Amino acid sequence: MTVHFPSGKQMSIYDAAMEYRAEGVASIVLGGKEYGMGSSRDWAAKGPALQGVRAVIVESFERIHRSNLIGMGILPLQFEAGQGADSLGLDGSETYDLVGLAARFSAEDSPTGGTVEVKATRTDGVSVEFKAVVRIDTPAEADYFRNNGILNYVLRRLAR
């Protein structure tokens, strides 16, 4: 279950994802340490991608899951060391703007690392601003991300 904002209605995560998609609202996921641990399962990246998840911000990633997220065009972001949803006072009801990637990707071919500026605006208008580390670690991953996933990347290469 989750809560759909701004309606405040409780519904299944799938239903909320579909509401956001219908409204043209991007969705993101927040998490803690070792996000995506356990056996490597491709649907753990494919499913969120199809639900419309654009970015995941966590304290740390399990290695293979992070690369699977990029493989499906989802942006893996990491809180800066020592920070997390709790320490930043985030409860998930905020509206999020993640800025900086567009400029990087228009200036460079295959940008890796760096940070984005995140602004989380609460319903009372007060906002929390923080930096998140971009976990696109290699040039190949940047190419996959630019193409919205590894399958699209390979397809475009073969189609030329």
Added chain:
Amino acid sequence: MQDTFRSRGSFDVGGKSHKIARLTALKAHGHDVSRLPFALRILLENLLRHEDGVSVTSSDIEAVAGWDPSAEPSVEIAYRPARVLMQDFTGVPAVVDLAAMRDAMQALGGDPSRINPLQPAELVIDHSVQVDAFGSPGALGENLEREYARNGERYAFLKWGQGAFDNFAVVPPGMGICHQVNLEFLARVVMAGESGYAFPDTLVGTDSHTTMINGLGVLGWGVGGIEAEAAMLGQPVSMLIPQVVGVRLSGEMPEGATATDLVLQVTELLRAHGVVGKFVEFTGPGLQHLSLADRATIANMAPEYGATCGLFPVDQETLNYLRLSGRSEEQVELTERYMKEQEMFHTADSPAADYTDLLELDMGSVVPSLAGPKRPQDRVSLADLSTQFQGDRREILAGAGAEDHDHRVSVSMDDETFELKNGSVVIAAITSCTNTSNPSVMVAAGLVARKAALRGLRTKPWVKTSLAPGSKVVTDYLEAGGLTPYLNALGFDVVGFGCTTCIGNSGPLADEIVDAIDAGNLVSASVLSGNRNFEGRVHAKTRANYLASPPLVVAYALAGDVNIDLVRERIGVADDGSDVYLRDIWPTNAEIQEIVGGSVTREMFAESYAGVFDGTEAWQAIEAAGSSTFDWQADSTYVRLPPYFEGMGLETRPVEDIQGARVLGLFGDNLTTDHISPAGTIPVDSPAGQYLRSLGVEKQDFNSFGSRRGNHEVMMRGTFGNVRIKNRLVPGVEGA
């Protein structure tokens, strides 16, 4: 392509010239390759051959060549495995994606037939057969028939793929288990590719026990679907240069102990040491006493000991096995020459490699063992099992919040009346590539059956017995050795050539048995020659599950009870009224080797594998269009066209910042992939369950999320749908 170290050269085998990326070239740059573990030499060759200055740089190569055994892994490398192995559970979605790429290629105005695996990809259909029928001559045919009835949509899709894609081969149902087929037939050990290079065979697989092939000196392990697809499409697998733990084997296996006992001991040893995320490599004088099949058994269980893989370097025994299993003389010669040329051929005189740690194992200390009741690393010697079970039982009952008890429940079934209690063995399964690929343990099982049957012993009526070989070769040599009639006499008729009980496809127990287990809240047991026994994996009604060698599986089917001490108590009573002990029916190593030597032949392998891609009549009867794109069925609930490429153009769109986003879920630490995408039951009232019901699928036909991975509509509805997921946006609520 770059060649910083001037490693590229050529060598001749049988009048043919092959290009080669020589490891020895690194010596001129101060790197002594002979001190590297063999597993790292394979990685090093891979990088040398693919040096391009971008994905593989000269510093990556130097990082492997100058590997520091004690360093924490930190250097990420781009590794390009030579091929991909799949099974049907995980392979279907990968092939669905390839098929969707063909549609997308067409939409982009390109030629769909250009979408193919760029590396050889092979898929073995082994995960779907269930043990419905057993203990009868017709069981094999009956189970195969039901398998086709349940999986028709997926099989028609795979058969289309078999014809449509280049570089893609499907081994149809009923032929064997992917890892055994890989060992006996698919693996090349040394490949000679279109590039003109000869190079070590390497692979990734979509099944965790892909590691078995390391027994044949081929580096391989299991990965997730996206990584496998990427590898298939020629993209590198990103990995950290690992630590490598050596296991020095010495001594010889004593009389009465089997390779299964050895692997359980290895698992216990390595679990205690801790090898997660590391490579393991076997070395030492014991190697020369270890048959290739025994090595494969040990390599198989790498996921159980926690390692990425457990490699046995190529040596004379590897070559002998390649010949025995029907590989061409040309292939064997290429393997030998190449490996020697690269100083990758292991002999007794090979210099000792450096390892992160070096553990010792004296094979002379191995004793008949089982492992359980729920973890493969919890080994217990046969002599101790009956005692240990008393503790296991109390723990299992306490864990379920129940009082310890000694309930007896009377059962009347098929004109027989008997009592079930805690410890009654209700499943005895000779299953799993771990063991069915090993003629010595399979023949040992046949010999126990023969000696038991000739004394008039019978398996207990409450035991569901089954034999599921991993290839047709097994039935051929059991037949040639004269053992089949005795296995059949004890109910170990062949139920299928596939994974069966090993992955939980045990099929139902008789209603009378289930009712008795429920009525008495009994801790019933299974004994299986598989590699895993997590709670609930083997069967929902067997709460104590013990892994054991095939001959011990037969023994426990005869005893029907893990409370019996098979070392000290009788296993049964002969026709003449005399007591029979396990030692009376246990074969000697010489007896086993006599039959293995006389019955397992090169001709058998050649014959079994000649038509392996043709399949049974049922496969041949499936109609598959010869179209280059798949004819997606609008009413299919298993195979659907995923929307990954909808609206995609040839050019990428500019990357945009994410504005005004909402949080779908806020999760705590350690969220697992199983929380994000559960594999098991599809709850009736979940979005996925509602979707299936809306299409007229009845609850009993829901099947699992795992089996419906070819249908994105089901999978996206199940995402974040684990019944135990905790989303902090809804405090106190568990589940999707």
